[in-house]
Amino acid sequence: MTAAGEDMGAPVVPVMRYRDLPAAIDWLCTAFGFERHRVTTDRNGAILFAQLTFGNAMVMLGPVRQSAFDRFLKQPDQVGGAETQVCYFFVPDAHAHCSRARSAGAEIVFDVVDRVNGGRSYTCRDPEGHLWNFGTYNPWRPRSGAPAPPRRAHPKRAARGAAMALAGVLVGAAACLAGVRALPQAARSGLLLPQPPSGEPALEAELAREREARRAAERAAGEARRRLSEARAEAQASARGADAARAELAQAKSAAQAAVRDAAELRRHLAAARSEKEAAEQAAKAARSDLARAWARASAAERAAAQVRRSLARERNARAGLGAEASRPPPWE
Structure with a gap:
């Protein structure tokens, strides 16, 4: 790297997306030792993006959105926890850094192990599933007199x-x-x-x-x-x-x-059947209510008709009694 590059930091800056950006910033600083370099907010105080530093390295954090660029990206929980890339950071003591991350709640995927390059490293996940790798191997440090590790070629x-x-x-x-x-x-x-x-x-x-x-x-x-x-x-x-x-x-x-698709179609059919069943139950309930009212009206009509019949019978009886009295001869005859 040139002197200007060292003053400005590494020119390669990874970009990470998080659903809960404020919580991710706090957690990364607590668990891994990142430092806030810049946090940009809108007028309402919501965080638009953040820049965190780790030594002379930097990562940029942004929210998960529905932009045209975001359509080309997936979060780990959307692809079964997989990652297509991973960030590696040099630390002087891998064991101490791993203990710090573990205490903060990081999921240790691979514990600290010795590597063929002479260093020690470990891999962990943050709360939203991103993979991070920290180790004591410094790729910028020259290794004078050290032969390159042998490469085993594929048999074919x-x-x-x-x-x-x-x-x-x-x-x-x-x-x-x-x-x-x-x-x-x-x-x-x-x-x-x-x-x-x-x-x-x-x-x-x-x-x-x-x-x-x-x-x-x-x-x-x-x-x-x-x-x-x-x-x-x-x-x-x-x-x-x-x-x-x-x-x-x-x-x-x-x-x-x-x-x-079949499951969705079955769910739609089931929902339609449930709606039809509820409609049929409501119709049956309404029919029962109508029938009960009809029975009540019929009963009332029968009672009224019986009352009319009794009134007519009394009237006929009364008329019959008056006729008998009229046909009786007077006492003086």
Whole structure:
């Protein structure tokens, strides 16, 4: 880094999103030792974004929104706790820093362990699921005299690399051999090859050695071609396996989406059935109420009719009694 870069801090600044931004700022400062560099608020005091520093490193924090840019981002709890990137910070004492984070409530995913680079590190999650990595390995510190750690190549890549290297060596050897054979005998004897003794046996021996060298080169080239063909076949098989896995994953996603749609459709049907049942129950209740009122009206009508019949009977009886009195002869007759 240049002097200006050191004064201004690291030029790479990670950006993290949080649903509860004020709580995240307080927690990161308490658990990890971040310091508030800048906190920007609106007129109502709501935090728009914040800049926290950790030594000469910085992270920017923002809220989870529904902007066009936010549509390309997911929170860990939306993708099963996965992360596509992780922030690493150098600390002098990994054990002490891990204890501090644990005391603040951090979920320790990987406890402090020794690494092949000579440092110690641990990994944890914050309350909203983001992964953080802290360790004693300082990538900016030069390691004078320390050899680079060996890299173990993938078997298939190693086979392909060895085949290609062997093919290159054989092609070079064949070109050299062709060049040697194209030279005159004097040039080959005086410049490139030790001068053989004169005579026919020496010439035949030289020709025999050339033929044997050519056969050996052809055998080596054939072996290289065979190995290269095997490496290509393995790579094609791996590609086919990856394609099959992607196809199965796509089918599984389609099945899951169909299951979600079916479940939503069933829920809609169930809600409609419940609504219909409630409507039927209300209609039955109303019908029972109407029937009860009808029975009450019918009973009242029957009682009124009985009262009328009794009144008519009394009136008839009274009229009949008056007629009998009228037909009776007077006492003087």
